[in-house]
Amino acid sequence: ILSTSLPTYDLYIDDTIDGQELINRKMYWPVGLYSINRKGKASVNASVPPLAETDTKTLDANNILNASSLRIKRTVNDKFYNSITYKYSPHAKDMEYKAGLITSSEDSENRIKLGTKTMTIEAPGFRRNATTLNYLKMNSRRQLQRYRFGAEHLTVLTNYKTGMNLDIGDTLILKGDEVKITDSLNGSTDFSPRIFEVFSKSLDV
Numbered sequence: 001i002l003s004t005s006l007p008t009y010d011l012y013i014d015d016t017i018d019g020q021e022l023i024n025r026k027m028y029w030p031v032g033l034y035s036i037n038r039k040g041k042a043s044v045n046a047s048v049p050p051l052a053e054t055d056t057k058t059l060d061a062n063n064i065l066n067a068s069s070l071r072i073k074r075t076v077n078d079k080f081y082n083s084i085t086y087k088y089s090p091h092a093k094d095m096e097y098k099a100g101l102i103t104s105s106e107d108s109e110n111r112i113k114l115g116t117k118t119m120t121i122e123a124p125g126f127r128r129n130a131t132t133l134n135y136l137k138m139n140s141r142r143q144l145q146r147y148r149f150g151a152e153h154l155t156v157l158t159n160y161k162t163g164m165n166l167d168i169g170d171t172l173i174l175k176g177d178e179v180k181i182t183d184s185l186n187g188s189t190d191f192s193p194r195i196f197e198v199f200s201k202s203l204d205v
Contacts, residue, residue, distance in 0.1 A: 007132040011125035030123035050171045050197040060175040066157040067179035079151035081119040082108035084140040088126040099128040103140035108148035
């Protein structure tokens with residue numbers, strides 16, 4: 001899913017810019033990355049559909065403490081996009097973008113009849129060439145895979161042993177059928193195991 005190489009990134013800076021904005025918005029986000037705090041340190045994660053790894057933990061009836069109140073939420077008001085627009089290759093003199101790419105999800109538009117909701121990504125460091133275009137097409141597809149139907153999210157209370165070994169950016173497998181979670185895709189409790197990503201974490205003592 002992730003490319004082993006990136007197109008050449010040639011960024012023009014003609015004025016004072018905040019360091020955090022430079023890194024997060026101008027460098028990380030155009031290539032599908034975002035900053036996170038992980039294990040007490042600054043880190044980075046990729047904006048891709050969550051993937052299981054060799055050390056991925058499982059949440060089920062044995063370690064979920066709030067099973068009776070657990071509900072999966074999915075909303076088109078947050079974390080939902082059916083179109084990705086890239087603006088790139090700005091002119092060195094006036095910084096006006098000279099190239100763009102629009103990628104839409106027909107499946108999303110057919111299923112969710114709410115018109116177009118666009119994620120706009122400004123990529124001032126990318127220049128117009130075949131390598132850049134291919135990379136932006138790939139990254140647009142990844143973003144749509146993650147957001148085209150609205151990302152599912154839920155708040156899980158786990159036992160201490162399980163929760164302490166989870167951190168932001170980790171993936172986990174949720175066995176919802178064991179705790180009778182309603183599947184937001186079909187409205188039933190026949191919930192097949194699904195992979196989620198940890199976005200936030202807190203300790204209740």
